[in-house]
Amino acid sequence: MNKILFLNPPLSTQERYGALAAAGAMEPPHGLTYLASVMRESGWDTHILDAEALRLNESEAVERTISLSPEIVACTAVTLSIQRAAAVAAAVKKLRPDIITIAGGVHLTSQPNETMLRFPSFDYGVIGEGERTLAELAAALSDNQETRGIPGVVSRDGARVHQAPRRPFIKELDTLPMPAWDLLPHLPRYYxxxxxxxxxxxxxxxxxxxxxxxxxxxxxxxxxxxxxxxxxxxxxxxxxxxxxxxxxxxxxxxxxxxxxxxxxxxxxxxxxxxxxxxxxxxxxxxxxxxxxxxxxxxxxxxxxxxxxxxxxxxxxxxxxxxxxxxxxxxxxxxxxxxxxxxxxxxxxxxxxxxxxxxxxxxxxxxxxxxxxxxxxxxxxxxxxxxxxxxxxxxxxxxxxxxxxxxxxxxxxxxxxxxxxxxxxxxxxxxxxxxxxxxxxxxxxxxxxxxxxxxxxxxxxxxxxxxxxxxxxxx
Ligand code: B12
Ligand code: SF4
CATH class of the missing domain: 3.20.20.70 (Aldolase class I)
Incomplete structure (x- = not known):
């Protein structure tokens, strides 16, 4: 079975809240729980590594990723965490160049070209709402199919970045399976x-x-x-x-x-x-x-x-x-x-x-x-x-x-x-x-x-x- 690992990159509460770290929150990466649920439903062996909630540093996140040996590592990132996501992806690719890295989330969506050019460790990017796009992209990758025409996908074309048009939004959100909270670290304990x-x-x-x-x-x-x-x-x-x-x-x-x-x-x-x-x-x-x-x-x-x-x-x-x-x-x-x-x-x-x-x-x-x-x-x-x-x-x-x-x-x-x-x-x-x-x-x-x-x-x-x-x- 194909294996995919979703990564919420390492980010300490200190980095997020500064002096108010002890008064901060630790909330589930909601986007990843939806994406993981869709991928699991599509038959993928699906894992989530929430390095933020597990309080892992960069090398621990890399170690855990490698030990799981997924075909795809799918990272989410806001602007604050994009460099971390890229650093983990780079370290993973250095050890295992065959692992495909995909980035998504708000930073990639707002800056698709710049992000792909600045962070070569991401093989693909997904713009906007990710569930349908990722499912199609992952299926195409596992079947060695062309990915460039898939709406919402950003890919590389030599040194250039190719961006497909955005995908229309999902009309009925209820068609999505329940978020995969069970794939996170134990919800009541870590969040x-x-x-x-x-x-x-x-x-x-x-x-x-x-x-x-x-x-x-x-x-x-x-x-x-x-x-x-x-x-x-x-x-x-x-x-x-x-x-x-x-x-x-x-x-x-x-x-x-x-x-x-x-x-x-x-x-x-x-x-x-x-x-x-x-x-x-x-x-x-x-x-x-x-x-x-x-x-x-x-x-x-x-x-x-x-x-x-x-x-x-x-x-x-x-x-x-x-x-x-x-x-x-x-x-x-x-x-x-x-x-x-x-x-x-x-x-x-x-x-x-x-x-x-x-x-x-x-x-x-x-x-x-x-x-x-x-x-x-x-x-x-x-x-x-x-x-x-x-x-x-x-x-x-x-x-x-x-x-x-x-x-x-x-x-x-x-x-x-x-x-x-x-x-x-x-x-x-x-x-x-x-x-x-x-x-x-x-x-x-x-x-x-x-x-x-x-x-x-x-x-x-x-x-x-x-x-x-x-x-x-x-
Ligand atoms: C809830 C929320 C939080 C929660 C939970 C965050 C979380 N990890 O899910 C808490 C309070 C913890 C939080 C923290 C932060 N947040 Co906040 N948060 C939000 C909020 C209101 C909703 C996010 C959400 O869950 N949406 C629902 C899910 C389903 O959508 P999603 O996460 O975007 O994911 C979809 C797509 O983006 C895409 N996707 C996302 N990741 C990936 C990865 C891959 C591989 C693929 C294929 C697709 C994909 O597919 C998903 C499903 O469709 C947004 C504003 C908004 N309306 O989006 C701000 C927002 C994301 N947060 C923001 C910020 C700044 C932060 C903090 C930095 C604040 C802080 N100092 O704590 C931290 C960063 C923590 C982190 N690691 O992300 C900003 C980010 C702006 C930016 N450009 O960086 C936003 C956009 C608010 C804003 N409008 O300014 N946040
Ligand atoms: S655009 Fe919407 S979510 Fe953003 S600050 Fe204004 S009211 Fe809030």
């Missing part, structure tokens, strides 16, 4: 959500739709673009059942770009979960302009939802407008108040170091987020991903540090006019300090403890946060 996103353990995340209608200029939507598709409510319930009964999962974060956009599905889902008595604690992401009616929010709460996470980015309307966020500060405030009135908590995602950022916009943002009844925030740095719409013109607004290995969003790689990296770092801590060290927030955290395991996770996160806040600046 977890960030401490502030859990009320119960073990926890994990889930993606139940693809695509986003938003056109935010900092967001890399090269894989699924603006076409929105979703699994049906029944399929999602089946996913939840599997996670609950097979892996004992008790907390889920739905990390769809916008879980609320499929209004009818949301209603069906909450009905099904309540009817079937699924006891699960969950939360989800939403755009502020798509917050549903209070009655739907109530239904969500009854079905176990306790937190809604909202992209706020900035407390200055002119920044939101410039970035084509498509929402107003009033909508954000209204959304937060509505969620709170329905008895759930809110978390806001903020970015710092926008192209138009000044000390004054930072202060206005802080005033905004401490005035509205938010319960949590996450602060990351505005990052210019090569596949984001802002990439072309970002250098007009500041200095872009184009080092992929720093593009974690947890360290400044875009320095707007008038700032330095140190100053941005200081302001990020200032945001967190001013937001979290308020009696309302501290007390609400204490009131959230449900178990010793949760308390332990929370304390670990709190220590990381406090250590970060009170670190003396270099």
């Amino acid at each position: 977890y959500l960030p401490p502030q996103s859990i009320q119960a353990t073990p926890s994990t995340s889930l993606i139940t739709s693809r695509g986003c209608t938003g056109r935010c200029i900092f967001c890399d939507t090269s894989v699924f673009r603006n076409v929105c598709r979703a699994h049906s409510a029944e399929y999602v319930v089946e996913m939840i059942r599997t996670l609950r009964h097979r892996f004992g999962i008790r907390e889920i974060l739905f990390e769809d770009d916008n879980f609320m956009i499929f209004g009818r599905r949301l209603q069906q889902l909450t009905e099904l979960m309540t009817r079937e008595g699924i006891t699960l604690s969950w939360s989800c992401l939403a755009r502020a302009d798509m917050m549903p009616d209070p009655s739907v929010l109530q239904d969500m709460r009854r079905a176990g939802c306790w937190q809604i996470l909202i992209g706020i980015e900035s407390g200055c309307q002119e920044i939101l407008d410039f970035e084509k966020k498509g929402i107003t500060l009033e909508q954000i405030e209204d959304a937060v108040r509505r969620v709170r009135s329905a008895g759930m908590r809110t978390k806001g995602f903020l970015m710092l170091g926008h192209p138009m950022e000044t000390e004054e916009t930072i202060k206005r943002t802080l005033r905004f987020v401490t005035r509205i009844p938010l319960d949590d925030i996450s602060v990351t740095f505005f990052t210019v991903f090569p596949g984001a719409p802002i990439a072309e013109e970002a250098s007009r607004y500041g200095r872009v540090i184009s080092d992929f290995s720093k593009m974690s969003v947890f360290q400044p790689t875009f320095i707007p006019e008038g700032f330095t990296a140190e100053k941005l770092d200081l302001y990020a801590r200032y945001y967190l300090k001013k937001f979290y060290l308020r009696p309302r927030i501290v007390l609400s955290y204490l009131g959230r403890m449900r178990s010793w395991r949760q308390l332990r996770a929370m304390l670990k996160g709190a220590c990381a946060l406090l250590g970060h806040l009170f670190r003396r600046h270099a």
Whole structure:
């Protein structure tokens, strides 16, 4: 039987979250779980090596890959991990030139030509949604057939790169088999959500739709673009059942770009979960302009939802407008108040170091987020991903540090006019300090403890946060 190994390249929590590593998450590589499931269904002997979750270094990842002796190594990568993926692929090919390496994921999709030229260790690339393309490519490779005509495939033509047209998206996501969580390292042991996103353990995340209608200029939507598709409510319930009964999962974060956009599905889902008595604690992401009616929010709460996470980015309307966020500060405030009135908590995602950022916009943002009844925030740095719409013109607004290995969003790689990296770092801590060290927030955290395991996770996160806040600046 043909053997394929999916690789999530080594990436430490330190590399991903910097000083906040202990407050970070370890979530399954969702893309790989779908791809693996499709390949297994096509009859391939399928394996996943999640070097990130197993905390392997580069040479350990290579060693394990070689010892498994697959015909194909299929690597996923974001911009932050592309160099690692390429390094592992290069080492594997040096030892076993017969192994075929294929890269896919958001970085390859946004930069197909550049990636293939810069990283010769990848034999093929797959652009965009990967399931159908990979199945066809792997079948062609195993039958020694021509691969160049396969939609979505990037291949080499001597020193040049050949790129086939993109493949249309899969219409019905329910035609995909359930993600192969069983091929990952043991889910409840190796994966977890960030401490502030859990009320119960073990926890994990889930993606139940693809695509986003938003056109935010900092967001890399090269894989699924603006076409929105979703699994049906029944399929999602089946996913939840599997996670609950097979892996004992008790907390889920739905990390769809916008879980609320499929209004009818949301209603069906909450009905099904309540009817079937699924006891699960969950939360989800939403755009502020798509917050549903209070009655739907109530239904969500009854079905176990306790937190809604909202992209706020900035407390200055002119920044939101410039970035084509498509929402107003009033909508954000209204959304937060509505969620709170329905008895759930809110978390806001903020970015710092926008192209138009000044000390004054930072202060206005802080005033905004401490005035509205938010319960949590996450602060990351505005990052210019090569596949984001802002990439072309970002250098007009500041200095872009184009080092992929720093593009974690947890360290400044875009320095707007008038700032330095140190100053941005200081302001990020200032945001967190001013937001979290308020009696309302501290007390609400204490009131959230449900178990010793949760308390332990929370304390670990709190220590990381406090250590970060009170670190003396270099
Ligand atoms: C959920 C999520 C997470 C989760 C889980 C990540 C994971 N490993 O799956 C967590 C919170 C852990 C996370 C972490 C990070 N994330 Co994230 N994440 C997402 C999010 C919202 C969804 C990704 C997803 O699971 N989609 C569903 C699956 C089915 O799609 P997929 O992964 O793209 O895979 C499909 C195709 O890309 C392709 N494919 C993917 N890999 C491969 C490999 C091969 C061989 C083939 C053939 C095909 C293929 O086929 C798959 C199936 O169709 C995306 C935004 C988005 N909507 O895509 C951001 C996104 C991918 N994340 C992003 C970032 C920056 C990060 C972090 C660096 C942040 C950090 N410091 O922690 C890390 C990187 C960790 C890592 N190793 O990937 C950026 C990446 C931008 C970029 N150009 O680098 C994105 C695009 C957000 C954004 N719009 O800016 N993330
Ligand atoms: S930031 Fe959020 S709303 Fe904007 S395009 Fe990206 S996923 Fe969509």
